[in-house]
Amino acid sequence: MEFLKRALFSFALLLISSCGDESRTVTIKLRTDTFISSDSEVNNSDLDYLKISRTSGAEDRILIKLPGVDDSEDDFFENCWEDYAFCGVFLLPLSIVSQILTTCENNIIQASNLTSAVLVFNTSDGSSITAGDVGISLLAKPWWQSSTWNMAHPFSGEGQWLSPGGDLDNSVSFENNCTNLSSGSCDSGEIKFEMTSYFQSLLNQQNNQHYGMVIYPNVDLAESKIYSVQANSTLSPRIVATYTGSCVSSVSPKYQETKTFYLGSEF
Amino acid sequence: MKFWFLIVFFISSHFVCAQGGSSFYIGGRSQLELSSKEKINPGFKDGDFSPPVLGVILGGESLSGSDFFSFDLELELKDTKTRFYNIMFDRNWSNFFINNFSLGFGVDVFISEFSDDSKFKNTAFENQKLGLSYNLGYKVSRLEVTGSISYMKTLDSTVSKKEGIKTKMKLERDVIYKLGVKTLFDKYNYLFELSFIEVGERRVLSKEFFYIIPSESTWKYTVGTNYNYKSLSLWLKYHAVKSLNDEYSSYYQLPNFSSSHTLSKSYVSMELTWNF
Numbered sequence: 001m002e003f004l005k006r007a008l009f010s011f012a013l014l015l016i017s018s019c020g021d022e023s024r025t026v027t028i029k030l031r032t033d034t035f036i037s038s039d040s041e042v043n044n045s046d047l048d049y050l051k052i053s054r055t056s057g058a059e060d061r062i063l064i065k066l067p068g069v070d071d072s073e074d075d076f077f078e079n080c081w082e083d084y085a086f087c088g089v090f091l092l093p094l095s096i097v098s099q100i101l102t103t104c105e106n107n108i109i110q111a112s113n114l115t116s117a118v119l120v121f122n123t124s125d126g127s128s129i130t131a132g133d134v135g136i137s138l139l140a141k142p143w144w145q146s147s148t149w150n151m152a153h154p155f156s157g158e159g160q161w162l163s164p165g166g167d168l169d170n171s172v173s174f175e176n177n178c179t180n181l182s183s184g185s186c187d188s189g190e191i192k193f194e195m196t197s198y199f200q201s202l203l204n205q206q207n208n209q210h211y212g213m214v215i216y217p218n219v220d221l222a223e224s225k226i227y228s229v230q231a232n233s234t235l236s237p238r239i240v241a242t243y244t245g246s247c248v249s250s251v252s253p254k255y256q257e258t259k260t261f262y263l264g265s266e267f
Numbered sequence: 268m269k270f271w272f273l274i275v276f277f278i279s280s281h282f283v284c285a286q287g288g289s290s291f292y293i294g295g296r297s298q299l300e301l302s303s304k305e306k307i308n309p310g311f312k313d314g315d316f317s318p319p320v321l322g323v324i325l326g327g328e329s330l331s332g333s334d335f336f337s338f339d340l341e342l343e344l345k346d347t348k349t350r351f352y353n354i355m356f357d358r359n360w361s362n363f364f365i366n367n368f369s370l371g372f373g374v375d376v377f378i379s380e381f382s383d384d385s386k387f388k389n390t391a392f393e394n395q396k397l398g399l400s401y402n403l404g405y406k407v408s409r410l411e412v413t414g415s416i417s418y419m420k421t422l423d424s425t426v427s428k429k430e431g432i433k434t435k436m437k438l439e440r441d442v443i444y445k446l447g448v449k450t451l452f453d454k455y456n457y458l459f460e461l462s463f464i465e466v467g468e469r470r471v472l473s474k475e476f477f478y479i480i481p482s483e484s485t486w487k488y489t490v491g492t493n494y495n496y497k498s499l500s501l502w503l504k505y506h507a508v509k510s511l512n513d514e515y516s517s518y519y520q521l522p523n524f525s526s527s528h529t530l531s532k533s534y535v536s537m538e539l540t541w542n543f
Contacts, residue, residue: 002444031430031432031474031475032475033431041309041311041398044428045430046430046475048404063474067474067475071474073433073474076474077433077435077472080469080472081437081472089473089474089475089476089477090477096361131494142476142477142478143476144434144476144478145427145429145432145434145475145476146309146310146427146429148309150308153476153478153514154308154309154310154515154518155471155478155480155518155519156480156513156515157306157513157516158479158513159478159515168316208269217287229430230430263483
């Protein structure tokens with residue numbers, strides 16, 4: 001009897017401890033960002049900051065891209081020269097999305113299980129940008145690290161932006177900064193963009209191309225400097241994604257996990 | 268070091284064994300851009316793609332019966348941060364089946380070297396090339412007609428290493444068909460060469476980007492005049508390259524500073540050699 005009581009008590013403890021939400025942060029390496037200026041052709045990809053502004057007709061915009069390929073560099077160049085679509089360089093950041101949803105024993109790559117995905121930037125000086133002052137759009141063509149206001153890449157005349165400052169892909173629309181966030185709010189110095197429905201749509205259609213995104217001022221805006229990939233900081237651009245799903249079908253309740261994906265180097 | 272030793276040994280053996288006689292030449296070359304491409308490659312400025320301004324040439328020829336061997340070693344400088352090495356060997360057999368008809372092959376090695384603070388370091392223009400050519404020649408009176416087919420392979424190059432991301436370019440081999448006519452007088456000579464170049468496909472690839480530049484064709488011609496005085500020989504040449512369809516792409520389709528410069532629309536060269 002005594003043994004049974006202890007067994008029941010232990011089992012109850014186990015149930016209670018697995019009923020609570022767990023939150024874990026995982027750092028995933030994302031790789032490239034830059035900013036382009038309407039009054040300069042300088043390459044800014046190596047700088048440890050990004051810039052956004054619009055004053056007296058001059059403008060700075062930010063370009064980012066979520067990574068698609070997770071192979072080592074040597075494997076990548078060995079395997080991908082002849083591969084159609086070059087190993088998914090422009091396919092949705094499957095490495096991110098699959099890692100959001102496959103840490104459990106059961107793979108649950110279902111769009112409905114992704115409850116929140118937010119793209120987060122931080123200003124270098126902690127200053128804030130008013131909600132709605134900054135917009136974000138997908139880009140309609142590939143861009144390279146030397147991208148400028150007039151050219152996405154230098155390898156062809158096709159590399160010229162049809163619209164200086166970036167060709168927008170308006171098939172998907174996003175909320176402006178710090179607007180209708182699915183999770184949390186903008187603290188001082190934070191610039192956040194809601195990404196949940198975009199990631200959910202990509203989960204439903206995994207062959208969607210992703211060339212990157214452009215972030216631009218909607219109004220005249222004083223210059224803001226933002227941590228970039230090269231800053232290699234915890235405040236470098238990142239995606240914070242939360243999903244809810246069953247990990248162990250018979251015992252645990254719904255399982256919540258928060259993942260943070262940094263646009264930048266691993267720490 | 269071993270590489271250069273083998274080169275010298277290979278060359279010396281031919282000249283030691285030559286029964287018909289050998290001759291050598293040493294000299295210099297200077298080149299000047301006349302017109303650059305209209306579209307400047309982003310990140311560079313007008314004048315950056317002019318040909319090497321100064322070159323040192325060392326070469327020789329040996330004749331043993333109908334066996335003709337020649338070599339040419341060139342070091343070209345664009346500025347203090349760039350060096351280009353050209354090594355060419357040719358072996359021909361004259362009076363091949365027909366009198367005055369020669370047949371042969373050639374090997375071409377090209378190496379570029381940029382210092383770390385050069386703007387061309389880790390770009391598509393830091394490249395190495397290997398070439399194999401088959402040559403024909405026919406002499407009639409004081410005229411020589413030559414033809415060649417060359418296969419030129421530029422090795423995979425690193426285009427960029429920014430943000431810790433490597434971008435590389437893979438270049439399919441190029442095929443160059445060249446036809447030339449040259450006079451063979453003692454004092455004054457003239458030359459015309461026309462090259463038809465089949466430029467192979469170029470692929471640019473990184474983990475975040477890829478782009479394919481399709482294959483294309485173009486041509487290059489050279490006209491030159493020569494003056495000989497005793498052991499000295501002076502060549503003045505004008506070179507022109509027909510523009511490719513996309514001038515931005517052309518920098519990556521034919522990224523050649525040396526070993527037939529193709530980064531300018533037109534340029535002139537002056538070559539002075541002393542034969543001994």
